[in-house]
Amino acid sequence: MTAQVLQVRSLYRQFLRELPARSPSILANPSPLQQHIRADFLSGTSEGISPNSENRLSSTLEEAEQYLHYLRAQRKYITLIERYNPGMNMSEEDRVRLTARRVGMDLPVEMEKGGKE
Numbered sequence: 047m048t049a050q051v052l053q054v055r056s057l058y059r060q061f062l063r064e065l066p067a068r069s070p071s072i073l074a075n076p077s078p079l080q081q082h083i084r085a086d087f088l089s090g091t092s093e094g095i096s097p098n099s100e101n102r103l104s105s106t107l108e109e110a111e112q113y114l115h116y117l118r119a120q121r122k123y124i125t126l127i128e129r130y131n132p133g134m135n136m137s138e139e140d141r142v143r144l145t146a147r148r149v150g151m152d153l154p155v156e157m158e159k160g161g162k163e
Contacts, residue, residue, distance in 0.1 A: 050100070050103055050104070050107065053107060054087055054107065057087070057107065057110050057111065057114065058083070058084070058087045060114055061083050061110075061114060061117075062080065062083075064114065064117040064118060064121060065077070065079065065080060
């Protein structure tokens with residue numbers, strides 16, 4: 047059972063690493079999601095030792111590991127999307143201006159509404 051407790055602790059720490067960073071820190075300022083994860087992990091380890099609870103705990107740990115793999119994959123996916131699509135969060139005007147600069151052109155200066163430059 048101590049091996050499973052260590053595995054639960056390890057999984058809990060891995061979940062905390064996958065959560066987005068908060069200021070000042072994730073431990074000093076827990077989010078509702080972190081509080082829910084902590085409650086789930088505490089309830090899983092505080093159950094009595096019986097063959098039925100060990101089977102349930104091992105299946106829950108497998109499910110938690112699968113969810114952890116999913117969270118890692120999503121984080122990596124978002125990182126790659128942001129890296130390979132740098133103009134994704136830009137306005138249309140900035141995107142057009144940077145595209146013109148990429149091919150060696152500068153956009154003309156537009157006049158303001160009052161007719162002055």
